[in-house]
Amino acid sequence: MITEYTKKDLLHILNVINDAALKYKGVIPDSCWKEPYMPEQELISEFDNGVRIFGYKKNNILVGVMGIQEVEDITLIRHAYILSGYQGIGIGKSLLQYLFKINRSSSMLVGTWQDATWAIRFYIKNNFVLHTRKQTNLLLQRYWQVPIKQMINSVVLEKLS
Numbered sequence: 001m002i003t004e005y006t007k008k009d010l011l012h013i014l015n016v017i018n019d020a021a022l023k024y025k026g027v028i029p030d031s032c033w034k035e036p037y038m039p040e041q042e043l044i045s046e047f048d049n050g051v052r053i054f055g056y057k058k059n060n061i062l063v064g065v066m067g068i069q070e071v072e073d074i075t076l077i078r079h080a081y082i083l084s085g086y087q088g089i090g091i092g093k094s095l096l097q098y099l100f101k102i103n104r105s106s107s108m109l110v111g112t113w114q115d116a117t118w119a120i121r122f123y124i125k126n127n128f129v130l131h132t133r134k135q136t137n138l139l140l141q142r143y144w145q146v147p148i149k150q151m152i153n154s155v156v157l158e159k160l161s
């Protein structure tokens, strides 16, 4: 059900990400929104930068994706998206638990939009702890490369192994 996906699955992965990301439209600041939310070239660069993407298939359809990226001593959760018609039925939780199982570092971090309250709730339910603004900024600077407008609108959560 859950397997690793590669660059050859690019269009299927983009289909999931860009459908699920529509949830952000009108919620996150307009200056942070773009359509498609994830252009093809951006996903190619993510693979080139060491992001590994895992996907969940249901009835032979790719319905969810979630990635990891090892940076220094920690693991980042990257690009967690479930097709809109399949959200809220445990697919995100299954993917997250799969990533917990294959994780090799002592800490996992995830960054998301501070206005994406549903996503924050999802991670807290799965044993992540929300960092303070000060700590969020320090972590974003150390482990991610995000523009300043994204930084001030993001939060970071952490799960210790």
Ligand SMILES: CC(C)(COP(=O)(O)OP(=O)(O)OC[C@H]1O[C@@H](n2cnc3c(N)ncnc32)[C@H](O)[C@@H]1OP(=O)(O)O)[C@@H](O)C(=O)NCCC(=O)NCCS
Residues within 6 Å of the ligand: 020, 021, 023, 079, 080, 081, 082, 083, 086, 087, 088, 089, 090, 091, 092, 093, 094, 110, 111, 112, 113, 116, 118, 119, 121, 122, 125
């Ligand atoms: C956030 C997301 C990855 C969670 O995956 P999921 O498969 O929907 O989540 P699960 O079914 O495993 O867990 C459900 C829990 O997540 C939360 N949740 C988040 N989005 C939800 C949705 N659209 N519908 C229902 N519950 C949702 C709820 O807290 C829910 O718990 P509850 O049913 O006890 O209230 C997915 O909803 C999604 O792709 N959302 C849009 C894009 C996004 O926000 N991505 C996060 C990027 S960091």
